Amino acid sequence: MRKTKHIKTKHVKTGKEVILQVLYILIGMIMVSPILYALSVSFMENKDVLTNPINILPPSITLDNYKTALTRTPLLRYILNSTIVSLVSTISRIIMGSMAAYAFAFYDFKGKKILFALAMATMMIPPDVLIIANYGTITKLGLTNTFLGICSIFLVSANNMFLLRQNFLSYSKSLKDAAYIDGCGSIRFFTKILIPTSTPVIITLFISSFVSVWNQYVWPMLITKENEMRTVQVGVAMLKDRESSVFAPTMAAVIIALIPTVLIFIVFQRKIVAGMMDGAVKG
Amino acid sequence: MKNKIITVFLAIFMILSFVACGTTNNTANNTANNATDNTTDNTNDINDTKDIENSSVVNLTFWHSMDGSYLDIVNEQVKTFNETVGKEKGIFVTAVFNDWPGTESLTTAMANDDIKNMPDVIQLYNESVSVVRNYDRLVWAEDYLNDASSEITKDDLLANAVASFAIDGKSIAVPYNVSALLLYYNKTILEAAGYSAPPATIAEMADMLPELTEYSEAEYGLNVCIQQFELNNYIATQGSTGSYFGNNESGHNGYMTALACADDGTLMNFLNEWKKVIDSDSYKAVKDSYNEEFATGINAMLMTSSSRIKSIEELVDGKFEWDVAPIPKVSADDIGGAYASGGGLFMLDRDDDAKIKASWEFIQYMVSTEAQMKWAGGTGYVPVNVNIVEKDEYKSIIENNSKFSVAYEVLVGSSINEVGAFCPASDNIDTIVKEAMVAFAGGALVDNTYNAIVDGCNNAMDDYYRVNPIE
Numbered sequence: 001m002r003k004t005k006h007i008k009t010k011h012v013k014t015g016k017e018v019i020l021q022v023l024y025i026l027i028g029m030i031m032v033s034p035i036l037y038a039l040s041v042s043f044m045e046n047k048d049v050l051t052n053p054i055n056i057l058p059p060s061i062t063l064d065n066y067k068t069a070l071t072r073t074p075l076l077r078y079i080l081n082s083t084i085v086s087l088v089s090t091i092s093r094i095i096m097g098s099m100a101a102y103a104f105a106f107y108d109f110k111g112k113k114i115l116f117a118l119a120m121a122t123m124m125i126p127p128d129v130l131i132i133a134n135y136g137t138i139t140k141l142g143l144t145n146t147f148l149g150i151c152s153i154f155l156v157s158a159n160n161m162f163l164l165r166q167n168f169l170s171y172s173k174s175l176k177d178a179a180y181i182d183g184c185g186s187i188r189f190f191t192k193i194l195i196p197t198s199t200p201v202i203i204t205l206f207i208s209s210f211v212s213v214w215n216q217y218v219w220p221m222l223i224t225k226e227n228e229m230r231t232v233q234v235g236v237a238m239l240k241d242r243e244s245s246v247f248a249p250t251m252a253a254v255i256i257a258l259i260p261t262v263l264i265f266i267v268f269q270r271k272i273v274a275g276m277m278d279g280a281v282k283g
Numbered sequence: 284m285k286n287k288i289i290t291v292f293l294a295i296f297m298i299l300s301f302v303a304c305g306t307t308n309n310t311a312n313n314t315a316n317n318a319t320d321n322t323t324d325n326t327n328d329i330n331d332t333k334d335i336e337n338s339s340v341v342n343l344t345f346w347h348s349m350d351g352s353y354l355d356i357v358n359e360q361v362k363t364f365n366e367t368v369g370k371e372k373g374i375f376v377t378a379v380f381n382d383w384p385g386t387e388s389l390t391t392a393m394a395n396d397d398i399k400n401m402p403d404v405i406q407l408y409n410e411s412v413s414v415v416r417n418y419d420r421l422v423w424a425e426d427y428l429n430d431a432s433s434e435i436t437k438d439d440l441l442a443n444a445v446a447s448f449a450i451d452g453k454s455i456a457v458p459y460n461v462s463a464l465l466l467y468y469n470k471t472i473l474e475a476a477g478y479s480a481p482p483a484t485i486a487e488m489a490d491m492l493p494e495l496t497e498y499s500e501a502e503y504g505l506n507v508c509i510q511q512f513e514l515n516n517y518i519a520t521q522g523s524t525g526s527y528f529g530n531n532e533s534g535h536n537g538y539m540t541a542l543a544c545a546d547d548g549t550l551m552n553f554l555n556e557w558k559k560v561i562d563s564d565s566y567k568a569v570k571d572s573y574n575e576e577f578a579t580g581i582n583a584m585l586m587t588s589s590s591r592i593k594s595i596e597e598l599v600d601g602k603f604e605w606d607v608a609p610i611p612k613v614s615a616d617d618i619g620g621a622y623a624s625g626g627g628l629f630m631l632d633r634d635d636d637a638k639i640k641a642s643w644e645f646i647q648y649m650v651s652t653e654a655q656m657k658w659a660g661g662t663g664y665v666p667v668n669v670n671i672v673e674k675d676e677y678k679s680i681i682e683n684n685s686k687f688s689v690a691y692e693v694l695v696g697s698s699i700n701e702v703g704a705f706c707p708a709s710d711n712i713d714t715i716v717k718e719a720m721v722a723f724a725g726g727a728l729v730d731n732t733y734n735a736i737v738d739g740c741n742n743a744m745d746d747y748y749r750v751n752p753i754e
Contacts, residue, residue, distance in 0.1 A: 047598050050575030072354060087295065136395040144400050222388050225344065225400050227379055237382050238350050246351050246594075267288070 035258070042066065042252040049247045065252035069239060075253055077228060078235035082214055083260055084147055085231060089154035090209040094202055097160035102190050104161075105168035106176055116165075123158045128218075135222060149223050150231070154213050160205050167201045168194065203268045211261050232257045341641040343376045346402040348385035348626075349460070352593075356661050360654045368648050374641040376404075386411045393418060398633045403642045406459060406626045409447060409703035410511075410713075413534070415629060416450060416705070417754070422630035425453040427643045435647045435668075444623035444667050446699040450535055456627035457646050458667045460658060462590040463621035463690040464516045466611065470604040472499040472583040481584075481608040488584075488611045489559035495583040496565045504565035506576060507586035509557070509720040511713040512624060514736075515704050517553045518544040519622045521613050525700035534705030538753050540744055545737040549613075554729050556613050561724050568724030574598055577605075586610055588624065589690035592663030596686075607689045620697030621690075625664065652677075665690045708747040715739035 037056070041049055042065050044058040069075055103109075104116050134153055143149030171194070179189045195202065217233040224230050236253045240246060349357045361378045369375055381388050385407060392401045398420070407415065415421050428437050437445050437454070444458035468481045473491075476498040482488035492504030507513060515528045526549045529539035544550040560566050567582060577585040578598035592607065599605060612619040628649060630642045648654055652674055655666035660680045671677045672691075681688045706712050719727075719735040727735075 047578070047600055050572050050579070052579045052581060132391055132394050135391045136397075139395055139397045139400060144397075218387070221382065222391055225379060225388070225402075226377070230380075234380070234382075238354055238380050240350055249351075 038251045038254055041247055042255045044248050046246060046248045065248040066256070068249040069253040069256060072249070073235045073238045073253075074228065075232070075235050075256060078230055078232040079257060079260060081147070081150075081229060082232040082257075085150050085154070085216075085220070086210045086213040086260075088147070089151045089213045090206055092151070092155040093157045093160050093209050094206055096156045097205070098164050098195065098198075098202065099190070100161045101164035101168050102194065104165045105171075106173070119158045119161060123162075127153075131218070131222065134219075138223060143223075145224055145226050145229050147229075150220050150229075153219060154216070157209065160209060163205060164198070164201065167198055171197075207265055207268055210264055214261055340373045340375050341637050343374060343403040343638060343641055343645060344401075345376050345378045345404045345406075345645070346381050346385060346388070347378060347406040348381055348383040349406070350380065350383070353460075353662060354380065356657045360649060360657055363654070364645060364648045368644065372641070372644055374644055376645055384408055384411050386414050390414060393420075401631055401633055403631060403633060403638050404645060405629050405631065407456070407629050408626050409624060410706065410709040412448075412450075412455065412705045413707045413709065416455060420632045421455070422632050422639055422642075423453060423455055424448075424457050424628075424630065424646070425455075427646075428454055428457070433643075433647065435650055439670060440650065440667050441623060441665070441669060441694055442699050443694045443697045443701060444665075446535070447623040447702050448627040450705070451537070456629040457650055458623060459626050459628045459649055460590075460664045461623045461625040461667050461694070462588045462664050463623065463693045464513060464586060464610055465589045465607045465621070465690060465693070466609065467577055467585040467587065467591075467595065467607050468605065469499075469501070469577070469580065469583045470606055472501055472580070472603070475499055481606075482611045484615050485556040485611045485613055486559055489556075489563050492560065492563040492565035492583075499580070499583060501580055501583040503567040503582045504563065505560065505584045505586070506567040506570075506573065506582035508568060508570035508717060510717045511704075511706065511709065512588075513586065514553070514716050514720070516610065516621050516624075517613060518549045519701040519703075520610070520619050520697075521549045521552060521617045523616070523618055525618055525698040527700070527702075528704040529706065532700075533702055534707075535702055538748075539705055539707065540748065540753075542737055542740050545733075545741075550736065551729075551733060553613050554723070554733055557723070558729055566724065568721050578602070589663040589665065590625075592686050592690075593661060596684075607686050609689075609693050618698055618701070620693050620701060622697065622701040622703050623665070623694050624703050656680075659687060663687065663690060665694055669695075706744075707751070708743045711743040711747075712740050715743060 040055075040057055043061045043063070044055065045060065045062050045064070048055050048059050100119070104112065130153075138144060138149050138152055141149075143152065175193070176189060179193060184192070215233060216231070217237070220231040221234050224234075232253075236250060236257060239250045239253050345361065347357050357378055361376050365375055379402070385405065389401070389405060389407075391397075393414075401420070427433055428435065435457075440458060441461065444461045445454060447461075448454055448456045448458055466481055472495055473479075473481070476491070476494040478491060478494075482491055488505065495501060495504035509517075515533075518528045519525050519533075526547060527533045527543045530541045530543045531537035531539055533539055533543070542550070544553075561568075573585055573587050574591055574595050575598060576582045578595055578600075580603065589607065595605075609619055610621060628646045630639060630646065632639060650667055652666070652668045652671045655668045655671055656674065656676055658664035659666045659671065659677055663686075666677070716736055716739075719732050719739065722735070723729075723732040
């Protein structure tokens with residue numbers, strides 16, 4: 001039997017590809033430069049932050065800003081609070097959004113269009129308009145100073161539901177029919193076929209929802225009256241100084257507050273790529 | 284690996300769901316061992332170290348908006364109260380931060396009459412008085428200051444500061460962290476330009492500015508963004524006894540419904556003089572980083588609150604000589620000085636007389652010489668208690684750094700007519716003034732600037748009272 005000889009062809013990078021890669025790296029560096037500068041400022045003494053000429057790197061490195069950030073406010077407690085709120089809210093959003101999207105994508109029922117329109121209409125109401133009404137509702141339920149009170153308005157997102165619905169609509173109806181014929185019920189189809197094949201979208205929504213809830217400031221500030229229940233954005237606000245520009249400790253707090261969101265991204269970014277490579281039974 | 288990660292996250296989610304469904308986590312601050320909560324809306328955390336046996340302690344909630352290094356001072360004041368007066372009188376105060384101006388949480392609680400989640404004492408600024416002046420649950424400080432058994436009376440406090448928190452002659456609140464608008468000047472640059480003293484009038488300052496940049500590396504002779512605070516000061520300090528920014532004594536004798544400075548000529552006086560500053564071509568009209576730009580010599584002079592003295596001192600760090608002075612007058616015949624700006628302590632009635640009494644005890648401590656001493660040395664805030672000048676510690680602070688006494692002397696020398704305006708729609712008015720003055724610096728005519736400020740502010744107040752009619 002003749003063996004086929006594999007001839008390795010060396011892919012020679014053309015000049016164009018090299019230029020493109022350099023360009024991508026430069027764009028990436030520009031996009032990440034504010035965070036790198038924040039990191040640099042977090043190690044500067046306050047008098048070295050705004051100087052003429054400006055210091056890109058710290059003339060002398062100090063850890064005092066991190067000490068200030070951690071001692072002036074219970075920042076680690078705030079990070080824990082934010083993590084709890086963000087995780088609970090995000091997971092709830094994914095579950096509620098995917099189930100609602102499944103119904104809107106795969107089922108026909110009376111009032112479907114109206115219900116969908118109503119859900120979408122909620123996206124058009126500015127959140128600030130509802131703050132006082134929501135505050136009244138939450139306080140009457142006795143949920144002030146609780147994690148559930150903070151999470152309450154973040155548990156569902158019409159935006160997430162819409163994006164998942166659009167993703168589910170790309171699936172062929174015959175896929176569900178084939179699964180039904182094979183004895184796969186609705187819930188099993190949802191959990192065993194639909195969700196696993198929608199992993200990249202779900203993880204993308206998870207990351208964006210997590211970051212969005214993590215960055216919330218006004219609602220957690222309003223609904224919590226005790227320092228221990230505050231979230232990390234409130235903690236960062238406590239470090240700034242209204243009478244001066246105290247950037248260094250604030251940047252230290254920002255860097256500390258960034259860690260969980262960066263970790264989330266690192267953990268899940270591979271799933272986004274891996275999910276893209278997964279296939280499904282095509283109808 | 285994938286299943287493990289999913290399992291871990293689902294487990295965390297389940298645990299967190301139970302946590303999220305839980306009730307208030309009610310741990311107090313470092314001195315929690317001495318306090319129990321006698322309100323019915325809080326539950327005790329299982330790990331709480333409170334002394335449950337001592338159930339006669341009155342728990343107070345104090346909302347403030349002091350951040351950065353000022354947060355440390357407030358926490359120290361509250362902690363000292365809890366460990367001394369509070370311990371003696373059975374009062375425990377928990378300080379809670381609310382971002383400046385501190386009214387967002389309050390207004391949502393007011394709208395829902397949510398007394399459970401209101402503070403007992405709240406720090407509010409001049410600009411926010413309109414929010415609470417008609418609130419039924421506000422407890423005016425007047426009766427308490429006049430009470431014979433009170434440890435603090437109006438005579439113990441800076442007259443100008445008391446007037447800043449008075450309506451119809453009655454104290455609505457007690458001044459707490461008070462400052463004055465001052466001129467910060469780089470002595471080294473002034474001396475290089477041949478000046479041994481800061482300018483006394485705006486006209487003098489306008490003449491000085493080009494020379495300051497000529498004889499130094501400074502880009503600008505003066506940096507100040509004229510907003511409502513600065514303009515109010517320049518109106519209030521005119522005349523022999525002071526003038527009012529708004530009608531009805533700037534809202535201190537009735538409601539402020541229009542600009543008084545439009546009718547009495549003080550606004551036009553100021554704009555005509557300020558034109559000279561703009562024409563010097565050595566004036567920066569926008570606010571970037573006041574402290575840093577002054578500290579690095581970009582600006583030779585700066586006009587801002589005395590509360591920044593400490594921050595600027597740390598930034599300058601001995602690089603050049605500098606000092607503070609009263610702001611230059613509009614006219615040499617004016618009284619000058621400044622009005623007492625800053626925050627006061629307001630009491631709220633949460634249907635608990637014991638809390639109101641305890642709130643007054645707390646406020647008396649916070650304006651005592653002991654508590655106010657912490658502002659004196661640690662910041663540029665002016666101690667509101669006049670008895671502080673007799674204290675050796677204060678004398679020592681002033682001896683080491685005379686800058687800290689300038690704002691105090693300015694306010695002592697100012698008339699009680701020089702007050703901050705209780706502006707309705709203060710944010711809008713601030714924006715209107717700022718935009719008009721920046722446009723003025725950019726070349727707008729005096730008359731156009733005058734009209735922009737007067738019409739804009741009057742319209743803003745009309746709109747405000749249309750939605751919030753005066754009863």
